Amino acid sequence: MNEDHWLRDTRISYDTVAISYADRMREALAGEPYLRAALAVFADLVHGAGGGPVADVGCGPGHVTAYLRELGVDAFGVDLSPTMIDVARRDHPRLRFEVGSMTDLDLPEASVAGLLAFWSLIHIPDEAVPTVFGHFHRALRPGGPLMLGFHVGDESRLKTRGYGGHPMNVHVHRRRPEQLAARLVDAGFTVEAHMLLDLDESVPGAVLFARRQS
Incomplete structure (x- = not known):
């Protein structure tokens, strides 16, 4: 798949659903004690x-960025979708948000104390993951x-509709924790x-913690 093609489709899809997605996610963490x-x-x-x-990469409407700020973290958000960034700035006017792609992350070397990708890797194809992890490693102290x-899973599917019934055209990639862990080790992280x-859901989730090696 051509990189420009899937990035464009992802950006357009989330521009289209940004307002509906923000409405859905605004209170989502309140019902997720394990994620909190x-x-x-x-x-x-x-x-x-x-x-x-701390960079929240793929921040969407900024709800997780804002939650990290409540925890005392100096978090800012980066997202591919300009409309998502507009919504994030509207909902959290005191926080910093900027348009950017994790495939070409515009952050200086060793400039962030932490980095979060909260369900934002799911649209990155396998062949682009090493590039993304390379950018994460470079940007982290x-x-x-x-x-x-x-x-979590072993398959990818094409999502053509979502959040408010709006049209989308994005691939959703499910991966095993051990697969991503191995790629992180290759990129210079300690998992x-x-x-x-x-675990009882049709599509479980996972959270993985790693650290850039000194």
Whole structure:
């Protein structure tokens, strides 16, 4: 698949659903105690590493960015969709949000104390994952924590409709924790832990914690 093609489709799809998606996700964390606990662990890791700016890459409407700020983390958001960034700035006017792609992450080397990709890797095809992890490694400070959230599985599917019934054209990739862990090791990370979520659901989730090697 041509990279420009899938990136364009992802951007257009989330521009289309941005307002409906934000409405759906605004209170989503309130009903997810395990995800809130995972974010609290991530915040503790950031503080333990000395603190500093933290990038929420693929931030969408900014609800997780804002939650991290409530935990005392100096978080800012980056997203491919300009409309998502507009919504994030509208809903969280005191926070920093900018348009950008994790496939070409415009952050200086070793500039962030932590990095989060919260269910935003799910639209990245397998062949682009090493590039993305390379950018994550470059942007993180040595010893900085990384947290990934993703769908668990062995398949990809094309999503043609979502959030408010709007048309979409994105592939959703499900992956095993051990697969992403191996890719992280190849990219220069130490994988420290992972947790599985919603094991009785048709599509479970997972959270993986890693750290850039010093």
